[in-house]
Amino acid sequence: MELREDTRYTYAVARIRALETRSLNLEKIQRIVDAGDASTAWRETAGWHLLPKGELSPENTQTDLEKFLIEEIRCTNNLFSSLSNDPELTNLFFLKYDFHNLKILLKISPESLDGMVNLGLVPIEKLKESVIERNFRELPKLLQESIREILELVKIDTNLLYGRLDMVDIILDKKMFDLIFRTLKRHPAPSCSFLNMLFQTEVDICNLNICRRFKRLRRNRDFLNEALLPGGKLALKFLLEKYENNEYAPLNEFINFQIATFKLQLNNLYESTIYTAFGLEPLVAFLKKREKDAKMIRMIILAKLQGLAPKAIWGEINTINE
Amino acid sequence: MIMAVNPTRMELLRLRKRLMLARRGHKLLRDKQDELLRHFLSLIKRWKDAREGVENGLVQGFGLFLRAFLVIPGYVLYESCIRPGVETVLSCSSRQITSVRLPQFSIEVKGDPIAYGFVNTTFSLDKAILSYLNLFQDLIKLAELEKAVILLAEEIKKTRRRVNALEYVLIPNLEETIKYIFMKLEEFERGNLVRLMKVKEIVRAH
Amino acid sequence: MDWGLILSILGGALAVGLAGIGSAIGVGLAGAAANGVLTEDPDKFGTMLLLVALPGTQGIYGFLTGFLVAIKVGLLTGKIPVISFSQGLSIFFACVPIMLAGWISAIHQGKVCAAGIAVAAKKPEATMKAMIYGVMVETYAVLGLLASIILLTGIKL
Numbered sequence: 211m212e213l214r215e216d217t218r219y220t221y222a223v224a225r226i227r228a229l230e231t232r233s234l235n236l237e238k239i240q241r242i243v244d245a246g247d248a249s250t251a252w253r254e255t256a257g258w259h260l261l262p263k264g265e266l267s268p269e270n271t272q273t274d275l276e277k278f279l280i281e282e283i284r285c286t287n288n289l290f291s292s293l294s295n296d297p298e299l300t301n302l303f304f305l306k307y308d309f310h311n312l313k314i315l316l317k318i319s320p321e322s323l324d325g326m327v328n329l330g331l332v333p334i335e336k337l338k339e340s341v342i343e344r345n346f347r348e349l350p351k352l353l354q355e356s357i358r359e360i361l362e363l364v365k366i367d368t369n370l371l372y373g374r375l376d377m378v379d380i381i382l383d384k385k386m387f388d389l390i391f392r393t394l395k396r397h398p399a400p401s402c403s404f405l406n407m408l409f410q411t412e413v414d415i416c417n418l419n420i421c422r423r424f425k426r427l428r429r430n431r432d433f434l435n436e437a438l439l440p441g442g443k444l445a446l447k448f449l450l451e452k453y454e455n456n457e458y459a460p461l462n463e464f465i466n467f468q469i470a471t472f473k474l475q476l477n478n479l480y481e482s483t484i485y486t487a488f489g490l491e492p493l494v495a496f497l498k499k500r501e502k503d504a505k506m507i508r509m510i511i512l513a514k515l516q517g518l519a520p521k522a523i524w525g526e527i528n529t530i531n532e
Numbered sequence: 533m534i535m536a537v538n539p540t541r542m543e544l545l546r547l548r549k550r551l552m553l554a555r556r557g558h559k560l561l562r563d564k565q566d567e568l569l570r571h572f573l574s575l576i577k578r579w580k581d582a583r584e585g586v587e588n589g590l591v592q593g594f595g596l597f598l599r600a601f602l603v604i605p606g607y608v609l610y611e612s613c614i615r616p617g618v619e620t621v622l623s624c625s626s627r628q629i630t631s632v633r634l635p636q637f638s639i640e641v642k643g644d645p646i647a648y649g650f651v652n653t654t655f656s657l658d659k660a661i662l663s664y665l666n667l668f669q670d671l672i673k674l675a676e677l678e679k680a681v682i683l684l685a686e687e688i689k690k691t692r693r694r695v696n697a698l699e700y701v702l703i704p705n706l707e708e709t710i711k712y713i714f715m716k717l718e719e720f721e722r723g724n725l726v727r728l729m730k731v732k733e734i735v736r737a738h
Numbered sequence: 739m740d741w742g743l744i745l746s747i748l749g750g751a752l753a754v755g756l757a758g759i760g761s762a763i764g765v766g767l768a769g770a771a772a773n774g775v776l777t778e779d780p781d782k783f784g785t786m787l788l789l790v791a792l793p794g795t796q797g798i799y800g801f802l803t804g805f806l807v808a809i810k811v812g813l814l815t816g817k818i819p820v821i822s823f824s825q826g827l828s829i830f831f832a833c834v835p836i837m838l839a840g841w842i843s844a845i846h847q848g849k850v851c852a853a854g855i856a857v858a859a860k861k862p863e864a865t866m867k868a869m870i871y872g873v874m875v876e877t878y879a880v881l882g883l884l885a886s887i888i889l890l891t892g893i894k895l
Contacts (some may be wrong), residue, residue: 220767224774228782228859253639276606306652310611317615375617379649420650423658426801427646435534437650487853509602516598530603 215398216489223291223487226496229289232258233496234503241506243523248514255507260285266511275511279504284329286500290493298397299405299490301352302390303497304331308353309386315341316364316378356389380437389411391441401490404479408494411476413442418465418472421449425458444468507532539716549711551706556697565691571629572684577675585720586674589667593660600657608652617647618665621705622672632687634680637672665711742821743811749833750807752885757800757840757879758860764793764848771852775859785858785865787879789851796844799883806890819849832889839882847875 215280234242238258245251252266252275266274287304294300308330315326326334331350340346344361346354363381387409390427394406417438424434432453438446452464483495506527513523537543601609621640626633645665646658768790775782807829810819821829842873 216848221770221774224771224856224859225777227856228775228776228778231860300663314611314614317611325614326605327607357850375615375647376644376649379651381611381877383649383651416651419655423650423655426655427658439651487849487856505603505605508605513602526599526602529599 216294216295218294219488219490219493222295223489223492225293226492229260230496232260233499234258234506239506239510239527242510243515243520244373244529248511251511252366258503258507260289271515272512278318279508280327280329283501283504286497287329290497293493294490296397296401296490297401298352298393299399299401300493301331301350302393302405303494304329305352305386305389306330308332308337309382310361312357313379313382316360316382342452343428352389352393356385360385377436384439387439387441399490401494402521404489404491405485405494407479408439408476410443410480411472413439414444415440415469415472415476417444417446418469421453422462422465425453425461438459476487533705534706534712537709537713539713541575541717543623544710544713547706547710551703551710553559554698554702554706558695561691561698565695568632568684568688568691572681572688575681575684579662579674579697582670582674582677585635586667586670588661589670593663593667596656596660597665600660601704603654604652604657609657612648612653612657615647616645618645620668629684630687632683634683635675635676639669639672640667676705687713689694740821741823742826743744743818745823745826746811746821747813749830749837750804753807753833753837754800754804755794755842757803757844758797758838760841761794761797761800764791764796764844764846767845767848768793768851768855771855775855779859782858782862785862786855789854789858789865789869789872792851792876793844793848794848795876796840796879799836799879800840801809801845802889803833803883803886806887810890810893810895821895824883825893825895826847828893829890832893833888835882835885835889836879837882840879843875843879843882847872847879850875855869 236276238254242251242254245254247265248271249268253296259282264278265276266278274285277316287347290303291300292296307327311330311332311334313327323334323338326338328334330337330341331353336348340349341357346357349357360381364378390409393408394402394409420437420439421434424437434453435446435450438449440446456464480495480498483491486492509526509530510523513526518526534609537547604612619642621642623638623640625638627636628634645661646659772783772786772790775786808814810829811821849873851868854865854872857868858865
């Protein structure tokens, strides 16, 4: 019998369980949605915050909101990495911020740091400097090789395909998942299979969504082949074949079904962490839940600012939960 | 108003010529004004339709964009739209209606509007971007129509002022002056006649 | 050399030692979990106290067994009877139930209690239920202790 227990995480899991009581549930969301305006809705989120809750100023509510939520995510990330005993694995969850910053650096010649988020493994100033000077020795080992490869690819591709800026994003997204799966293989830990499942399912959902969008945008098969992410459970060949041989309606039906299946799997994966008393899994689930909550709060309050009625807001919430 | 002219036969002839000219000018301007109005009315109708189309399109585009804006994190949205994927070239020419030159714009869109990754963005953003791009043509058309309407309206105003000036000022003035000179001349004639009769009477009394 | 005495003492010592190790690990696990909760919610100290202490009992059982062995072989009074090799081996084996049951059950009880503490953090009203699960593990330590006592008393010196 293999006991998949990682008792190094006893403290962490108990602490996370205590923090989980703060997460949003349906009842809290209902209260936020039903609030009269944006500021009361913000007040209703009390208890969710790990940091002392700031007040939204009426003049620039939106920037305030984004700022507060980024700070909350930063706080969650710090907690997450401080509780983790496998930094190689937990760092994988912050890669997306580094790659986001890289995208901006590669897309425009960087002058200011606008639009970059300081949540990644590398502080944005340092990242910018190393990209400009093409010197990556200072960066974390995890990123060095990847960035070099990316720069090669982007240089070639932007020359070949003038104006196809989406290639930058596509290359970076692919490289990120590539890096994640490679790292997971290199660092075996009790929770690796969980993380593998998690990222795989995310990739699959992403790939299916890309297929549907491409069909709607009437893109060709070759471009789809470039855009699909590696590492999912659904073989790319299978997806491409489906894409080519089906019209929109049957493809959509297929994708809807598949996405529903994968989302269910993802949900089950998160729910299974409830039964994991020792291990990294509950921490990951907590991080993901916090991110989702932040997204939900942002959405509801911005919708309030735009004057959407509660019913319309529920409609939007349902579309992202679908 | 009677003009300050000498009531002479020469002047009368000159004024009569001017009156004829004014009447002909008036008629021509009248025709031009009618023509302009006709164009203006059809333009207004087209402008109204275009305006409505653009406004509806904007509302729709904004609604689509709002959905993307709510779902996609702010920093991702910024990154996705940081550089446009399309290049637009605006070329300008003109056409003529009566004496007015109206501008004509046309744009050419090159490249792929969807210049971002597909992992963190959603289809709602694609829809919003595409609807804005479609709207772009209409927007340019609307700008063209709106400018044409403004130019035509100006021209109509100017023409109407001229027509009115002719109709209510110059022509009546001329007519009145002509009448005055005519009467004055007759007056002179009658004075002469009386004087002649008086002279005749005096001569006869002797 | 008096092998009988040596074996008896070995049995008692291992009973105390192994059960103690188990308890230490168990309390350690539960304590770490409790600290995790305390970081976020210091008011929960009282509700978690029992859950943390629960895996500690095996150590006490082990100690009790060790004490009984000491009395049995007369180490406390100093009047040590002659113990044959087979008697010594019997005493050693009599200690085995609490030795093993105490050692392993304490570790697992520690895990159950740590999980129970996580439950207490999330749903304070379920603390007692979580504790019952912890106590269930205790049963086997108690059975081990009972077996050891019965066996010990049964051995005639």
